[in-house]
Amino acid sequence: MFQKIENFVLDCVFPTYCLGCGRFLKSEAKTHLCPDCRNKISVNSGLFCPICFKRIAAGNFNKCRHSAKASSLDFLGIAVSYENPLVRELIHKYKYGFAKEISQTLSEILIRYWEKTCPDDLKRYCLVAVPLHRQRFNWRGFNQSEELAKILSQRLSLPLNNNCLIRRKKTASQAEIKDFQERKNNLQNAFSLKNQGPLENKNIILLDDVFTSGATMEAAAAALKSGGAKRIIGLAIAK
Ligand SMILES: [Zn+2]
Numbered sequence: 001m002f003q004k005i006e007n008f009v010l011d012c013v014f015p016t017y018c019l020g021c022g023r024f025l026k027s028e029a030k031t032h033l034c035p036d037c038r039n040k041i042s043v044n045s046g047l048f049c050p051i052c053f054k055r056i057a058a059g060n061f062n063k064c065r066h067s068a069k070a071s072s073l074d075f076l077g078i079a080v081s082y083e084n085p086l087v088r089e090l091i092h093k094y095k096y097g098f099a100k101e102i103s104q105t106l107s108e109i110l111i112r113y114w115e116k117t118c119p120d121d122l123k124r125y126c127l128v129a130v131p132l133h134r135q136r137f138n139w140r141g142f143n144q145s146e147e148l149a150k151i152l153s154q155r156l157s158l159p160l161n162n163n164c165l166i167r168r169k170k171t172a173s174q175a176e177i178k179d180f181q182e183r184k185n186n187l188q189n190a191f192s193l194k195n196q197g198p199l200e201n202k203n204i205i206l207l208d209d210v211f212t213s214g215a216t217m218e219a220a221a222a223a224l225k226s227g228g229a230k231r232i233i234g235l236a237i238a239k
């Protein structure tokens with residue numbers, strides 16, 4: 001009863017509208033998409049090769065043949081296409097509109113993808129969110145990847161490790177750099193490890209919001225591997 005009153009008050013004071021079509025949504029649904037708009041987002045299944053981006057069948061862990069040093073990531077998980085305007089709108093509002101509560105809707109998309117992709121084999125993985133530099137964190141007020149990781153950790157019963165990987169260097173925004181090599185240089189030594197012990201021989205799901213050139217995830221994965229991480233799946237909402 002009390003919950004119902006609380007939801008009613010919330011709906012009146014802070015009404016939520018679908019970011020796709022503007023329809024009113026009940027706050028108890030904890031989403032920013034109505035069912036129709038939600039269905040317009042087609043979710044991938046299966047992992048991808050982090051080098052050639054070839055899709056690997058769902059539930060499969062067979063890697064492509066590339067030279068061993070080509071990537072510190074073993075696999076890539078991409079939930080949806082960034083080409084979808086609704087996806088872009090959600091991510092943009094989340095990151096630049098300071099709308100932390102959109103993490104619920106975005107993690108819902110990640111969970112749908114994860115359930116289609118890796119039904120087994122989860123227990124041996126722990127989640128690590130790509131960290132933000134302190135200054136960037138203070139500007140936004142939250143780490144967008146960490147908020148998603150917290151929800152995923154609860155919903156998928158995966159341990160979350162958020163104090164190993166740190167971002168030392170304040171790098172220029174990746175979106176502002178067009179050239180891949182420049183992006184890589186920009187991120188050189190951007191990440192380091194605080195304590196290595198907990199990473200040794202661990203399988204890790206490394207979470208970021210968007211996979212653009214892959215340079216950020218690559219740099220973070222290299223730091224984790226240097227700390228003894230075994231297999232790393234880079235997971236992002238969109239590419
Ligand atoms: Zn809608």
Ligand SMILES: [Zn+2]
Binds near residue numbers: 064
């Ligand atoms: Zn490949």
